[in-house]
Amino acid sequence: MVIMPKEPISIRPVGVVVSDFKECSRTFDYNKESMVYMREDLTDALIGIEYFSHIHVVYYQHRREDWLRLIEWEQDEPPITLPFASEPACQGVYSTRSPSRPSAMGSCVVELLKREGNRLYVKGLDALDGTPVLDIKIYIPHYDAFPLAETPLNWCMGHELITTSRHFHWDTVNTGLTLGLRTGAKAMQILGIGRGEAVRAEIAGGHFFAQGIEGATGCSVLRGNLFFEELHTSPGQWKLLLADNSREVEIRLNDHIYAGASEVLEVDEYVLFAAVQVREKNNCEDRQ
Incomplete structure (x- = not known):
């Protein structure tokens, strides 16, 4: 039997972030420089850290509520699942770098530019000005870097990585x-x-x-008979119009988020499709 601790844990910050990054945003420039101002009584604990090029910074997301307002989240608890961009699927917050951490803990590997006493000047820290710092840890490539670690394809597209997890790619x-x-x-x-x-x-x-429609129908941009408008929306606005020589059918999708590809293969058509309309010689026939 596993007993989950219920009592909150109190941690005294070891420092604070001083940065020009003062407002929540959906993007961050990792070339920006900032400073970690450590407690003066911990100055001696920093001796020798200046010989390392990178460090881990662990911090508390003290303005998470601002980020939730930014994404127009209206529920009391922060989201634990987040949608894929342009995909009718979601992923858990622990498979993302989202600020929506249930513990409100954040971490970042940053470049250490220099140390001046209890001041650490860094580049790439994605924490807002005034963020409480909970811990500092040296970054050691031999232990902290895994070049062959697998990363899902959606991360590869956004971050130009060269490895993928095919299993994860298919399922999500x-x-x-x-x-x-x-x-x-x-x-x-x-x-x-x-x-x-x-x-x-x-x-x-x-x-x-x-791509799925292209594979099923044989229509293709290369053949000049496939016309595509990419939408970064939920599936409720997705549709297909397919035509032969005498008729055309338009299928609109339901606004539904799926757990994975296997669910799409298994669910009934009424879950998938919001409306199916067939047109023939200017006559319309609606089917559900």
């Missing part, structure tokens, strides 16, 4: 791809056509969603 990021496959297959079924027989596809949604 490829939710959109799977949704596109099912949407494309449904449209072809309604029109009674096979792959490669559609004359035009118009898609609005995430790029993986479009």
Whole structure:
């Protein structure tokens, strides 16, 4: 039996951040310089730290409420799941670098530029001015760097990393791809056509969603019969219009977030699709 501690833990800060970074923002320039002002009684504890090029800074997110207002979060507790950009899936906060930490603890590896007494001048610290610093720890590449560590593809696209986790990529990021496959297959079924027989596809949604439709229908930008509008929105605004020589079908998606690709493969069509409309010779027939 595991007994989870319930009592809060009190930690006295060892320093404070002094920075021009004073307001919450969705982005941060990691080339910015700032300073960690350590408690004067801890000055001797810093002896020798100036010989290291990088350090870990652990801090308390004292203005997390400002960040929650920035993202228009209205619930009492901070979110523990966050949506993927352009994907109808979510990920837990512990698989992100989001400020929405349940413990309100933040950490950052920074470049140590110089030390002057109890002042540490650093570059790349993503903490706001006035942030309480809870701990400082030296960064040692032999123990702290793992060049072959796997990272999901969505992180690779945003951070130019060279390694991926294919398993994680399929289960989460490829939710959109799977949704596109099912949407494309449904449209072809309604029109009674096979792959490669559609004359035009118009898609609005995430790029993986479009790739799934391309794979299912055979329509392609290279063939000149696929037109794509990328939307960085939830699936409620995603749609497909697929046409053959005499009819066209438009499928709109429900605004639903999926746990992973396997869920998209298993759920009923009423969960996936908000509306299906077939047009033939200027006549419209609605199907659910």
